[in-house]
Amino acid sequence: MTPKARLLTEQRRRNVLDLVDQDGQVTVSDMVRRFSISAVTVRNDLDALASIGAVVRSHGGAVRRLEATQDYPLRTKETLHRDEKIRIGKAAAELVQPGETIILDSGTTTAEVARHLKRMKNQSLTVITNALNIAVELADTPGITLIMIGGLMRPISCSFVGPQAEAMMNEFHADRLFLAVDGFDLENGLSTPDVLEAQLNNVMIRSAKEVNVVTDFSKLGRRSVSKIGPFDRIRRLITDNRAAQEFTGELRRKGIEVIEV
Secondary structure: OOHHHHHHHHHHHHHHHHHHHHHOEEEHHHHHHHHOOOHHHHHHHHHHHHHOOOEEEEOOEEEEOOOOOOOOOHHHHOOEOHHHHHHHHHHHHOOOOOOOEEEEOOOHHHHHHHHHHHHHOOOOEEEEEOEHHHHHHHOOOOOEEEEEOOOEEEOOOOEEEOHHHHHHHOOOOEEEEEEOOOEEEOOOEEEEOOHHHHHHHHHHHHHEEEEEEEOOHHHEOOOOOEEEEOHHHEEEEEEOOOOOHHHHHHHHHOOOEEEEO
16 A cells, blocks of 8 residues: 555544544445545445454444443444344254243343244244333244333333333243343442342343343453343353453353353
């Protein structure tokens, strides 16, 4: 690349960062129109910016780097690490046996678990969830009995939380919990930005015989505001093959099974 071309590339990437800071996200198609360049060039720019942690690549573009302490809408989360979440969801769904009762926490990764369960046509499965999007996904699925946890609606996550949700959850027992988190670090364990969500997650953990954490590599080693629960109830982490080996190795030393897909 010539010095002039390099300068133009750097300037364009600075402009992309300014747009991400201003709007929170950019799309490949918008960048093609704005800068009169090819989609391949745009993707190369976004990949380069993502490699240094300046942005997070999403389906069809990029978004501002997400902080573990901040809550983000489902529409934003579902564009991130989509391929990884699909693989994680499939691996989690394959653990479920006919006749079981499972809990699906709210989140885009647990939504993928629900989608795979729907395709698998499990017989006599009971699903308990506080997530509106998951309830809609499974509402018309033959062979699945759906129990919806009510309470205070959190629009940003389309989930129900609060004392009413916790009281209802306390009435149930489940074979497995599939829990999506915003942070999972080796000192404090599982965490999420919302305190009410964390409290309900803790009740879910106590209500399940087996706790499965489902999360992509980007949440590992991060810590959010509200602590969910200790390590001693976690049976398994289901994550993707980009997970840091130091992290997964330490979990295995703690006796936690790790599935990387």
